[in-house]
Amino acid sequence: xxxxxxxxxxxxxxxxxxxxxxxxxxxxxxxxxxxxxxxxxxxxxxxxxxxxxxxxxxxxxxxxxxxxxxxxxxxxxxxxxxxxxxxxxxxxxxxxxxxxxxxxxxxxxx
Numbered sequence: 137x138x139x140x141x142x143x144x145x146x147x148x149x150x151x152x153x154x155x156x157x158x159x160x161x162x163x164x165x166x167x168x169x170x171x172x173x174x175x176x177x178x179x180x181x182x183x184x185x186x187x188x189x190x191x192x193x194x195x196x197x198x199x200x201x202x203x204x205x206x207x208x209x210x211x212x213x214x215x216x217x218x219x220x221x222x223x224x225x226x227x228x229x230x231x232x233x234x235x236x237x238x239x240x241x242x243x244x245x246x
Contacts, residue, residue, distance in 0.1 A: 140185040140202060142241055148184055150236040151201045151209055157229035159194030165228045166190050169199055172221030177201070180215070182208025197229065206235060 142150075157165050166188055173186040184202035191197065203209050212218055225231060 140187055140200075142202075142238055144238045144241055146238075147204070148238075149203045149206055149209065150238065151199075151203060151233060152236055153199040153231050153233035155197040155199065155225065155229035155231050157195065157197055161228045162190050162194045162197055165197055165225060168221060168224045168228065169197070172218065172225075173201075176215065176217045176221070177212060180208065180212045180218075183212070199233075209235065 155165060169188050173188070177183055177186055182204035184204065187200040189198040189200065201209075203212075213222070
């Protein structure tokens with residue numbers, strides 16, 4: 137089984153897109169992003185994982201994708217199939233995407 141793992145030393149790039157969305161469109165936005173991830177993004181070279189987090193108040197949605205490199209992200213965003221889903225999402229909500237690295241990870245003591 138594959139899972140998302142966040143580490144400080146693995147060299148991955150996190151693409152985090154925070155969408156501001158009207159509550160009545162949040163579920164549809166999540167479905168559009170999930171469909172795009174399932175059909176295209178998870179199959180792209182360099183994709184490690186895609187995670188979708190709708191806020192409990194219905195006003196935001198966080199799209200968290202891990203990638204091997206910025207070049208992999210750039211190549212994926214140039215794919216016309218991916219652009220269709222990016223555009224559908226932008227029609228439903230205001231995106232704010234940025235690339236990040238992991239500075240620190242903290243866990244409670246066992």
